[in-house]
Amino acid sequence: MIGAGPVGRAVPVDPDAEQARQWLIDELAKPDYRAAQPTWFDRLSAAIGDWFASLRFGGIDGGPNLGALLVILVVVAALVVAYLVFGLPRLARKSGVTGDLFGDADDRDSTAIRAAAEAAAAAGDFELAIAEIFRSTARSLAERTVVTTSPGTTAHDFAMRAAAAFPDFSAALTTAAVSFDGVRYLGRSGTRTEYDAMARLDSGLRAAKPQLQAVTA
Structure with missing residues (x-):
C-alpha cells in the first residue's frame, strides 16, 4: 500500500x-x-x-x-x-574720461560729442558744430591718454601739446584752436569750410599714431 x-x-x-x-x-x-x-x-x-x-x-x-x-x-x-x-574684444567701450572741457562741464564721450557736431552742421549751425568737433577731438585724445585736459586747459594749450604728439597736424591744430576760440568766446560766425577742415583734422588724428606715448596736462 x-x-x-x-x-x-x-x-x-x-x-x-x-x-x-x-x-x-x-x-x-x-x-x-x-x-x-x-x-x-x-x-x-x-x-x-x-x-x-x-x-x-x-x-x-x-x-x-x-x-x-x-x-x-x-x-x-x-x-x-x-x-x-x-583682435581682443573691447569689453568696456564706454570711455571713463569725463569732466571739464574748455570751461564747460561735459561728461560725454568723444563719439557722442562728434555726433552732436555732425547734427549741428547738418542743421546749418556751424558755430555749435565747430565748438563741438573741437571738443570731440580733445576728448578723443584724452580717451587715448595722448593729451589730457583739465579745468584750466585752453584751446591753444591743447593744440600745442597735441602738436607735440602729432607734428604733421601742427598747423591744422593751431587753426582749429583759433576757430574754436572765435565762435566760443569772440562771437564770430562759423563757416562750412572751417567745420569741414576741423572734421578732417578730427578724423586724421583718430587714424594717426602719436610720436609720444602720452602728453599729460
Missing part, C-alpha cells in the same frame, strides 16, 4: 492576475532589486553618451570621442580666426 506524502507539504498555488501583480511589486521592492536600479547619474551619463553617439559630421566615420574632438577643434579654430581678424 502506497502511503500518502508527508503531511503538511505545500500545495501549489495558482494565483489570479491581481495577486501575481502584487507579488511582483513586493518582490521588486526588496533592497537587492532597488540597489540594482540605475541612478539619476547613470541615466544622465547614458543620455549624454547617446547624444555624442548621434553626432554625424558629413559622413565622417568615427566614434563619439572623435565627434566631440571635432566639435572642440572647430570652436577653437573659430576663436583663433576671430582673434587674428578682430
Whole structure:
C-alpha cells in the first residue's frame, strides 16, 4: 500500500492576475532589486553618451570621442580666426574720461560729442558744430591718454601739446584752436569750410599714431 506524502507539504498555488501583480511589486521592492536600479547619474551619463553617439559630421566615420574632438577643434579654430581678424574684444567701450572741457562741464564721450557736431552742421549751425568737433577731438585724445585736459586747459594749450604728439597736424591744430576760440568766446560766425577742415583734422588724428606715448596736462 502506497502511503500518502508527508503531511503538511505545500500545495501549489495558482494565483489570479491581481495577486501575481502584487507579488511582483513586493518582490521588486526588496533592497537587492532597488540597489540594482540605475541612478539619476547613470541615466544622465547614458543620455549624454547617446547624444555624442548621434553626432554625424558629413559622413565622417568615427566614434563619439572623435565627434566631440571635432566639435572642440572647430570652436577653437573659430576663436583663433576671430582673434587674428578682430583682435581682443573691447569689453568696456564706454570711455571713463569725463569732466571739464574748455570751461564747460561735459561728461560725454568723444563719439557722442562728434555726433552732436555732425547734427549741428547738418542743421546749418556751424558755430555749435565747430565748438563741438573741437571738443570731440580733445576728448578723443584724452580717451587715448595722448593729451589730457583739465579745468584750466585752453584751446591753444591743447593744440600745442597735441602738436607735440602729432607734428604733421601742427598747423591744422593751431587753426582749429583759433576757430574754436572765435565762435566760443569772440562771437564770430562759423563757416562750412572751417567745420569741414576741423572734421578732417578730427578724423586724421583718430587714424594717426602719436610720436609720444602720452602728453599729460
